[in-house]
Amino acid sequence: MAMSPTGASGPHQESRLDVGIISAGRVGSVLGAALARAGHHIVATSAVSDASRDRARRLLPDAAVLSPDEVAERAGLLLLAVPDDELAQVVSGLATAGHFQPGQLVAHVSGAHGIEVLRPAVSAGALPLALHPVMTFTGRPEDLDRLDGVSFGVTADETMRMVGEALVVEMGGEPEFIPEQLRAxxxxxxxxxxxxxxxxxxxxxxxxxxxxxxxxxxxxxxxxxxxxxxxxxxxxxxxxxxxxxxxxxxxxxxxxxxxxxxxxxxxxxxxxxxxxxxxxxxxxxxxxxxxxxxxxxxxxxxxxxxxx
The missing domain is CATH 1.10.1040 (N-(1-d-carboxylethyl)-l-norvaline Dehydrogenase; domain 2)
Structure with missing residues (x-):
């Protein structure tokens, strides 16, 4: 498991993350491509629909297309890019099945949620982040260029703020920290x-x-x-x-x-x-x-x- 340079102490001190994405929708595929552009390794993604599989082939060519459980098990950074109303259920399901790992970074891209929704992952030892890009996405390659300078609504514990900031900057964005209680x-x-x-x-x-x-x-x-x-x-x-x-x-x-x-x-x-x-x-x-x-x-x- 590897981590980008952030100045944070802990197990994530190398220069590259193994990133898994659930799922290769319009947001997840583009953010995955942005992380790959920054030098991280997109190891796996989940993709159910034909459109998602096509986006994965175009934007995440090095990623294996696997089940969400398998994606979670391979990732040093697990990016959850699922609809707002499905997020809690996905997190709970992965936690119940034992697919989160101690020290694993688990980030979601929902604007409506902070990090409380990731509590089941935290209970398994994962490190939570909410990284919401304030942009609309088409799922096309040009979305990568549109990320440059885009604000991200970041919610994180104090110990994880530098990690969240570093990931956003690497994707070309500008972090804006939002308190958990003000996320809605x-x-x-x-x-x-x-x-x-x-x-x-x-x-x-x-x-x-x-x-x-x-x-x-x-x-x-x-x-x-x-x-x-x-x-x-x-x-x-x-x-x-x-x-x-x-x-x-x-x-x-x-x-x-x-x-x-x-x-x-x-x-x-x-x-x-x-x-x-x-x-x-x-x-x-x-x-x-x-x-x-x-x-x-x-x-x-x-x-x-x-x-x-």
Whole structure:
């Protein structure tokens, strides 16, 4: 069993790890390729579907395709790249069958979990890490280049922080340490931004198509790119539009048009507009007086969703 240089004491002091990956999905295959690029040896992976086996052949050509039990037994670093809701069951099953080893590094890539989910492995003497790459993956080779500079949400015991940091840096990432008790909140922040942004953009695309716009994605691209860039640089000071201006009549016309053309979008528009108004007020971009009529319009004809 070998370990990359980290300055940590213990059994892992050589320059190369024997890495096993469960499983060769979109994330596991790319992270395995990143570890191989850093000089580690990918000894084995599990791959059930045709797509996973194909990814293993392309991205992990030196890895034997084995059962999860066999992968675990061969690995100095065992990387668990399974869905969030399956992770606890996989860990428990491997522990019950006695496949974890004392001194073995066991890391998972789930954003939703910290290291508590690895407790059965720790009971067998394994060393736990949570290494979550903040990136979407296609499972294609170009994902390797996209890892460079990507943040990883790392949760680790104090004695394992240097090991987690070293592995992330070797994969091209930047470690951000997340306390165990805040892991769910951390994941909520990522999903709220990335997943809900996809929904929001698709809503906007649908609305523009309803207006006869032939290429709404082309129309929205520059606007959304500038908005994202401004928001990441300026925070709430990047806000523009009728909410921050207190243009109650404009917002009322939006709601009227949506209720006639795309009524399923009205609730989402109201919710986002109310939250936008709240943030604009908190950051003194919108006065309370100007917000009063706006919030009344956003409360709806029956008062639903209005101010408390």
């Amino acid at each position: 909140l951390y994941h909520a922040g990522l999903c709220h931004g990335a997943n809900h942004m996809t929904t929001l953009i698709n809503e906007a695309v649908d609305i523009l198509r309803e207006c006869g716009v032939m290429h709404p994605e082309r129309m929205l691209g520059p606007l959304l790119s500038a908005s994202l860039d401004n928001t990441l640089r300026l925070g709430d000071n990047a806000l523009t539009g009728p909410i921050v201006r207190g243009d109650t009549g404009t917002v009322a016309s939006h709601l009227d048009a949506l209720s006639r053309a795309l009524p399923d979008s009205v609730a989402a528009y109201r919710a986002m507009a109310r939250r936008t108004a709240d943030r604009a007020i908190s950051h003194k971009r919108l006065s309370v007086a100007a917000a009063e009529p706006l919030l009344d319009v956003l409360s709806g004809p029956d008062g639903e969703g209005g101010r408390k």
